[in-house]
Amino acid sequence: MKDAILKDLRILDFTRVLAGPFATRILADFGAEVIKVQSEKTAQGAEANLSSYFSTWNRNKRSITLDMDSSEAKALIFRLVNISDVVVENFSPRVLHNWGLGYESLKAHNSKLIMLRMSAMGQTGPWKDYVTYGPTLHSLAGLTYLTSVSEKAPLGIGFAFSDLIAGLYGAIALLGALEYRDRTGRGQCIDLSQYEAICTTIGPTLMDVLANNTDPVPGGNDPDSVEAAPYGCYACSGLERWCVIAVFSERQWQAFCQVLGNPPWSRSEKFRSLTERAAHKAELDKLIQKWTRKREAPQAVALLQEAGVPAGVVQNAEDLAKDPQLRARSLFRKISHPQMDEFFTDTQPIRLSDPPDIPWKPAPLLGEDNTYVFGELLGLSDREIDDYITKGVIA
Amino acid sequence: MLSGTCIIDLADETASFCSRVLADLGARVIKIEKPGGDPSRNIGPFFEDAHQRLKSLSFLNNNINKLGITLNIENPEAREIFFRLLDNADVVVETYPPGYLKQIGLSYDTLKGVNPKIILASVTGFGQKGPKSKYKSCDPVASACGGQMYVCGAKSTQPLKAFGQPSYYAASLFAAVGILLALRKCKAEGSGTHLDLSLQESVAATLEHVMIRYFSDGAIPVRQGSRHWDNTFYIFPCKDGFMHMTLFQHWDTLVEWLDSEGMAADLKAPKWNDPQTRDAHFDHIVEILSRWTKTHTVAELFEVGQLMRFPWSPVLSPVEVTKSPQLKDRDFFAPLMDSVGDTVLPCPGSPYRFDHLFPPRHSSAPEAGQNNMDIYQKELGIPEEELGRLTALGAI
Numbered sequence: 057m058k059d060a061i062l063k064d065l066r067i068l069d070f071t072r073v074l075a076g077p078f079a080t081r082i083l084a085d086f087g088a089e090v091i092k093v094q095s096e097k098t099a100q101g102a103e104a105n106l107s108s109y110f111s112t113w114n115r116n117k118r119s120i121t122l123d124m125d126s127s128e129a130k131a132l133i134f135r136l137v138n139i140s141d142v143v144v145e146n147f148s149p150r151v152l153h154n155w156g157l158g159y160e161s162l163k164a165h166n167s168k169l170i171m172l173r174m175s176a177m178g179q180t181g182p183w184k185d186y187v188t189y190g191p192t193l194h195s196l197a198g199l200t201y202l203t204s205v206s207e208k209a210p211l212g213i214g215f216a217f218s219d220l221i222a223g224l225y226g227a228i229a230l231l232g233a234l235e236y237r238d239r240t241g242r243g244q245c246i247d248l249s250q251y252e253a254i255c256t257t258i259g260p261t262l263m264d265v266l267a268n269n270t271d272p273v274p275g276g277n278d279p280d281s282v283e284a285a286p287y288g289c290y291a292c293s294g295l296e297r298w299c300v301i302a303v304f305s306e307r308q309w310q311a312f313c314q315v316l317g318n319p320p321w322s323r324s325e326k327f328r329s330l331t332e333r334a335a336h337k338a339e340l341d342k343l344i345q346k347w348t349r350k351r352e353a354p355q356a357v358a359l360l361q362e363a364g365v366p367a368g369v370v371q372n373a374e375d376l377a378k379d380p381q382l383r384a385r386s387l388f389r390k391i392s393h394p395q396m397d398e399f400f401t402d403t404q405p406i407r408l409s410d411p412p413d414i415p416w417k418p419a420p421l422l423g424e425d426n427t428y429v430f431g432e433l434l435g436l437s438d439r440e441i442d443d444y445i446t447k448g449v450i451a
Numbered sequence: 452m453l454s455g456t457c458i459i460d461l462a463d464e465t466a467s468f469c470s471r472v473l474a475d476l477g478a479r480v481i482k483i484e485k486p487g488g489d490p491s492r493n494i495g496p497f498f499e500d501a502h503q504r505l506k507s508l509s510f511l512n513n514n515i516n517k518l519g520i521t522l523n524i525e526n527p528e529a530r531e532i533f534f535r536l537l538d539n540a541d542v543v544v545e546t547y548p549p550g551y552l553k554q555i556g557l558s559y560d561t562l563k564g565v566n567p568k569i570i571l572a573s574v575t576g577f578g579q580k581g582p583k584s585k586y587k588s589c590d591p592v593a594s595a596c597g598g599q600m601y602v603c604g605a606k607s608t609q610p611l612k613a614f615g616q617p618s619y620y621a622a623s624l625f626a627a628v629g630i631l632l633a634l635r636k637c638k639a640e641g642s643g644t645h646l647d648l649s650l651q652e653s654v655a656a657t658l659e660h661v662m663i664r665y666f667s668d669g670a671i672p673v674r675q676g677s678r679h680w681d682n683t684f685y686i687f688p689c690k691d692g693f694m695h696m697t698l699f700q701h702w703d704t705l706v707e708w709l710d711s712e713g714m715a716a717d718l719k720a721p722k723w724n725d726p727q728t729r730d731a732h733f734d735h736i737v738e739i740l741s742r743w744t745k746t747h748t749v750a751e752l753f754e755v756g757q758l759m760r761f762p763w764s765p766v767l768s769p770v771e772v773t774k775s776p777q778l779k780d781r782d783f784f785a786p787l788m789d790s791v792g793d794t795v796l797p798c799p800g801s802p803y804r805f806d807h808l809f810p811p812r813h814s815s816a817p818e819a820g821q822n823n824m825d826i827y828q829k830e831l832g833i834p835e836e837e838l839g840r841l842t843a844l845g846a847i
Contacts, residue, residue: 061636074659086632108667109660178804183777186757190659191684192764195695198772200677200686202614203603210686210693210766211677213613214602215659222802224624229803231631232452232476236807238638239455244806252783252802255772257620259799260509264496265773266784266797267508272769277591277612281495281509287591289600289609296673298610300595361586368592370610372601373665373672376655379596384581387652388662400666405652406629407578408636409559409645 058412060087065234067142068133069093069117073102074190074216075250076146076174077113078223083230084116085404087414091118091136091429095451099422111393111419112401119420120429123451124155128444133157134165135434141237142230146174146250148185159245168243170233174226178249188251190216197254202261204274218254225253278337285333286312289370290345292353298370299353301344301360306330311363316347393418426450452805453478456634459536460517461524461545464491464616465588465650466574467513469623470544473630474516475801481536481826482517483524486845488819498796511816512798515787519817520826521847525555529846533557534565535831541637542570542630549579559645569643570633572626578649588650593618597654602661605676622653682733686766687744693766694744694752698736699726704759714743787815823847 065088069080077092084090092114094103102109105119122129137143143162145152152158152173159171173179176188191212194200200212229246237243255262260281264270272280277288277300284304292299303309309330313322321327321343326336333340348356353369360367369375376382377400387405392398396418430436430450444450456478460470467482474480482489489510497505523529537543543562545552552558559571573579576588577596586592594600594612604611626648633644655662660680664670677686677695687694698705702724709715716739722728729736744752749765756763767775778784781804784797795815827833827847841847 059639061632061639082628108663112663177777178781181777181780183757186764186777187760187762188764189684189697189762191679192695192762195686195764195766196772196775198767198769199614200695200766201768203611205608205611207768209605211603211605211608211611212686212695212766213599214604214672214674214680215661217613217617217657217659220657220659221621221624224621224628225802227628228472228476228624228631229805231628231635233805235456235631235634236452240807242807246803246805248803249781249783250802251777252781252800255778255783256799256802257617258615258769259512260496261615261769262773262784262799263498263508263512263796265769267498268496270496274614277609280615289591289595289612291609298595298600300591300600300612302589302591304589361583364587366587366589366592368586368588368595370595370600371598373598373661373670376598376662377665381577381581381583381596381651382655385578385649385652387655388666400662402656402662405625405648405656406632407647408629408633409647 058410060412060414062086062088065089065142066140067091067144068136068140070143070145070147070152071174072098072146073109074113074219075222075226076144078220079172079174079226079230080117080144081113081115082223082227082404085416087412089118090116091120091140091425092420093122093124094119094422095121095123096422097123105419105422106396108396108399111396111399114419115391115401116417117420118425118429119423120426121423121451123448126447126449128447128449130156132430132434132444132449134162136429137162137169138165139433140166140169141234142170142172144172144174144226144230148187149173149175149179150185163243166243168237168241170230170237170243171245172226172230172233172248173245174222174248174250176250178252179247190219193218193251193254196251198258198261199254202258202272202274205276207273210274218250221257222248222250222253283330283334285330285337286340286344288341290341290348292348292356293351294353297353299348299357300368300370302366304366308365309333312360312365315359315363315365319343391416391418395421423450452476452807456542457481457540458542458544459483459540461543461547462574463489463546464494464509464513465546465619466544466623466626466648467491468620469572469574469626469630470517471513471515472623472627472801480517481822482514482519482817483522484519484819486521486523486820486847488521492819511787511796514816515798516814517817518822518826519819520823521820523846524557526844526846528841528844530556532827532831532833532841532846537562537565537569540566540569541634542572544572544574544626544630546574549573549575549584563643567642568637570630570637570646571643572630572646572648574622574626574648574650576650578652579647590616590618593650593654597651598658598661599654602658602672602674604674606674610674618650618654621657622648622650625653625656678733682730685737687737687741689744689747689749689752692749694749694763695766696740696744696761696763698729698733698740701759701761702726702729705761709739709743712743712746714746715739785813787813789815820847
């Protein structure tokens with residue numbers, strides 16, 4: 057069996073729903089030992105260990121419990137920092153400051169420590185203490201405004217995309233800092249802004265505003281950066297079944313017409329070039345929808361893709377679970393959990409040609425690893441651990 | 452951070468951002484374009500430079516801090532040059548249809564024959580394997596097949612694609628993580644890795660609650676406008692714009708605030724203290740709250756709300772985003788420098804600040820073949836007349 061890539065990496069993880077836990081989940085999936093610091097008080101809602109949400113984002117991690125408001129917890133944290141490589145947190149800047157756990161005080165216990173701080177706004181700036189969630193970050197980044205059909209009715213994205221994007225950047229920052237530490241022996245503190253992370257996903261649009269003084273407005277499913285027609289979302293047969301079609305080149309247009317059986321309208325002057333088709337988009341879309349309406353979405357898409365036309369079924373959660381492509385690649389897999397029903401979860405979309413074959417662990421129970429971490433790793437005796445429990449420090 | 456790491460970028464617009472992220476961290480990235488330039492230079496929006504040339508801003512954004520050379524890797528003589536570049540490289544990023552590189556004699560095994568440590572990151576629509584691996588993709592196809600569109604939009608609209616090219620960014624970031632992992636693996640084991648990334652999976656793996664709810668209770672999430680799936684957030688109209696707000700945090704404070712302006716209506720009734728009751732009568736609460744939000748400006752609610760720890764934010768337009776005092780204070784928009792050191796354009800920087808990354812790198816994207824001489828002549832030692840011959844052949 058090959059070793060896990062990150063087998064020698066130990067991460068002390070203070071993160072909570074979801075940007076931070078997603079970052080550390082990536083590293084845990086590749087073998088890092090991630091020790092999540094929880095407590096009875098904080099393991100609530102989406103952070104409750106037996107919720108499906110928690111178990112999805114915290115697989116392959118360990119859990120210890122510490123009441124961070126107790127002064128004795130701090131001494132234990134310092135001892136843990138001493139034997140860890142990385143500390144990650146995604147609180148507002150003042151939380152760690154209030155605990156007396158700034159980078160400098162942690163570094164005193166581990167000179168090579170890498171610390172990743174991934175607050176919503178970053179550690180500096182006039183908004184640094186602002187409270188946000190995924191949806192409100194989308195709004196601050198312009199993504200909610202632009203993902204709509206009219207600026208009079210912003211709609212936005214139906215899930216917390218920005219947490220996932222920030223988590224990916226978090227993993228990149230940590231792996232980069234690890235390379236640097238390997239080469240120079242130096243740790244460092246990284247200040248990641250979740251707000252900036254989501255802003256990078258509309259980089260070209262923000263450049264357009266800055267360079268050209270434009271004022272981009274929402275355009276529904278219309279192309280925003282390329283010329284293409286037909287291009288968009290089309291209703292298919294059945295309730296709430298849709299497909300997308302995107303025709304970029306003349307060759308694709310010819311293939312598209314052929315799939316539709318070369319109807320007379322396809323030879324009309326109005327549709328003879330890409331520019332003409334884009335100019336008569338509404339009329340063209342209606343004609344296309346007459347064809348898609350009569351077909352099941354997967355059937356329409358198969359016909360178009362076989363002819364080399366980019367198209368896709370607008371898939372819902374059930375479609376994804378049953379998608380033959382995702383099944384062939386085993387994107388979802390079953391995990392069993394000692395206290396929950398077996399459940400499916402997404403695996404890593406990062407696929408290596410010779411992946412290490414490490415068994416996956418379900419998400420930990422609250423404090424499941426107290427004995428291992430405090431006893432085995434820190435060398436506390438059973439009596440000392442019991443004392444801490446009695447005093448409510450390990451709680 | 453990554454100095455000493457060399458990456459060859461063969462990627463089109465779907466994954467050119469991947470090596471930009473690594474270039475921002477200090478990797479040396481050589482972008483290889485076909486002679487004449489990459490087609491992704493024709494993707495908008497555009498900017499007219501001082502010489503009246505139209506420049507693609509998406510190309511600029513995705514390719515800053517890279518070197519640029521031209522090489523037609525389909526040409527057998529060019530392939531020899533490619534192998535010499537490969538000798539000194541750690542990573543190749545590519546986005547060709549599965550099987551194409553093999554067809555032109557550049558399969559992963561061949562690349563490994565030249566450099567056993569080489570990491571190949573392949574980003575395609577559906578991945579290297581599986582029944583749909585030959586299917587064509589683009590952002591809307593990935594967004595549809597990956598499950599994003601089904602849960603965005605309102606009941607009254609079509610399923611809505613998230614603005615821009617989110618699938619390209621998600622896939623580029625997954626690929627960058629994969630490359631950094633493969634570099635560590637290579638250090639430990641001495642051999643390279645082929646990474647197989649798919650746009651569809653990159654979307655499906657960033658849906659947050661969507662698959663969890665399906666797998667845990669069989670729910671199929673649907674599009675429901677700005678109302679968050681668990682009713683925690685909703686967008687309210689103000690005097691001069693829109694505010695993204697929640698009805699679940701600091702309820703008492705919120706009702707007091709409304710009441711102090713005589714607008715609490717029946718919300719003072721104790722029954723509304725129960726979040727479940729509020730959840731069950733969501734529309735009623737939205738109606739009362741909307742009456743109140745319409746009497747305020749976005750700036751008032753944002754400023755006062757945040758002071759009171761309400762996790763609210765205005766719905767900003769891109770113009771407003773570029774004026775955000777937070778982004779300005781952190782110098783998020785970095786002025787790009789072109790090759791002669793003139794400021795070119797402000798461009799979104801990286802979302803993190805490192806203690807040890809001095810100075811941040813902000814050189815503009817290369818012109819097609821800008822670094823041909825440096826790399827072919829100075830580094831590979833190809834004589835000028837030979838370069839002339841290869842150029843005439845269309846290899847460079």
